[in-house]
Amino acid sequence: MKRTITLTSSIQTEVAPKVAADNRILPALTRFAANLTGLVYSLFGFMLLIAFWYFISRITEGGLPTPLSTFVVFWELVKDPFYDYGPNDKGIALQLGSSLSRVFLGFLLGSLFAIPVGLLMGANAFCRKVFYPVVQILKPVSPLAWFPIGLVAFESASMATIFIIFITSLWPTLINTSFGVASIPNDHKNVAKAFGFSKWKYLTKVLLPFSLPHIITGLRLSIGVAWLVIVAGEMLSGGMGIGFFVWDSWNALSLEKVISAILIIGLVGLLLDRGFSFLEKKFTYSI
Amino acid sequence: MSYLRIENMEIAFRTPKGNFVAVKDINLEIEKGQIVSIIGHSGCGKSTIMNAIAGMTFPTHGKVTVNGKDVKGPGPDRGIVFQNYSLLPWLTVYQNIYQAVDAALKGLSRDEKHELVEKNLQMVNLWEHREKYPNQISGGMKQRVAIARAFAIDPDVLLLDEPFGALDALTKASLHIELLKLWNLTQRSKTIVMVTHDIEEAIFLSDRIVVMNNGPASTIREIEEVHLSRPRNKKDTVNQPEYLAIRERLLGLLMDKVSIDEKDFYKEEAAA
DSSP states (O other): OHHHHHHHHHHHHHHHHHHHHHHHHHHHHHHHHHHHHHHHHHHHHHHHHHHHHHHHHHHTTTSSOOHHHHHHHHHHHHHSTTOBOSTTOBOHHHHHHHHHHHHHHHHHHHHHHHHHHHHHHHHOHHHHHHHHHHHHHHTTSOGGGGHHHHHHHHSOHHHHHHHHHHHHHHHHHHHHHHHHHHTOOHHHHHHHHHTTOOHHHHIIIIIHHHHHHHHHHHHHHHHHHHHHHHHHHHHHHOSSSHHHHHHHHHHTTOHHHHHHHHHHHHHHHHHHHHHHHHHHHHHOOOO | OOSEEEEEEEEEEEETTEEEEEEEEEEEEEOTTOEEEEEOSTTSSHHHHHHHHHTSSOOSEEEEEETTEEOOSOOTTEEEEOTTOOOOTTSOHHHHHHHHHHHHOTTSOHHHHHHHHHHHHHHTTOGGGTTSOGGGSOHHHHHHHHHHHHHHTOOSEEEEESTTTTSOHHHHHHHHHHHHHHHHHTTTOSEEEEEESOHHHHHHHOSEEEEEOOSSSBOEEEEEEOOOOSSOOHHHHTTSHHHHHHHHHHHHHHOSOOSOOHHHHHHHHHHO
């Protein structure tokens, strides 16, 4: 009897490390395989898009530049992104940088306004009833409609651009924040009540942790809106930025540059979204 | 003068369809150190009575007094274990208890609070799991955390709102024992009021069982005294004649038709 026990235990000690090693390698392998197949699928999608693009450029006989000629121009742009030959001729990275800094400034101001107001609207039924109709009226207004107001208020096209980013990017954050706060389950509120949480403790241990994922989702939507708005805004305001670059390229009749800019705008938008969805995952607790 | 008194209590809620009376004419006196169960069908206002003692809802008539003082809101003299654990999912097991202790016992120093949390987590054997989050532990463990949290603020009255309702039979049975152990550890000085719809659970744990009528406007139907000797244990207690007799009586009170009418079967058959 005793011998069988020692026997099984010795077998187990021999087998156990192998199993543990497999447990570490296998998930990594499956993850790698999943990433690889994902990559293959997306490559296939892009190939279809490029084929379609080529097809259209063939039909229009040069009306739309071919993928190859566009790629040559694209390469020219990204090869030397930081050159600066005066106000109307700057590298693509400088244009992007100027757009991004405006986007972040407008987005930051918008968030600084939207989060506290959203918290207030979520927590207080009176505030919600008073402000919600206002929000619903202002939210669907096109960003460009705000531009003249920005111009009058700040007397500067650059400031007006930041203003329209501020005013159009704050709504998703505001609405998500107030929704998050308003949907705190009664269970959590009851715990706070039963144990006599102070206002501060309720704010930091119940309200904010619960609403944080909602707030970050709002921020993610907001930065997306801000990035959409900047291109339109800079087309109007001119001077500098990726939107101005698109307009300038169009005036110089270089559709290759316009399409390259579209690709770059899309890529940056994707990166911004990925950044915020990373934050979203990081701050989401599981129930 | 009893420790916990409910006098002529009526609780009504305003709804869009008019006034809804949940419970009325509730008179109940509970001595210090007693375990009392409130039992009844769903929607009979059990939890409403519990919430009134907790100070989360207020009577429209009558009043609740604990230790001679009117209940005016929640307080650290009454600890609550909620129906669905109600742990905060973004806090660890340790922090869930610490934040409650920190809020409820303002006079203690930081070290004393940490000591209390450790003592109570040890008591429910969860000290090793203190750094885990609620979603990483089982339902039974969550309920032990909730019980430890209620005990940690050292309340005189412990309010349990269907505390074991969501647990499987085995976990439930071991938690019953654990609850009684904790009660013994505090020299049976804590008054425990528990809402349940489990007859066996009520008899095994309680000194008295309050049976409710069906709602709306439900009243107390009967109060059953349980004189089973303590300490109780599952194996022996459930076979005692008194246990079986009480069980029979409660079944009769709660289910007007304990047996299925065989005649219906033959009637259907004849019709067919």
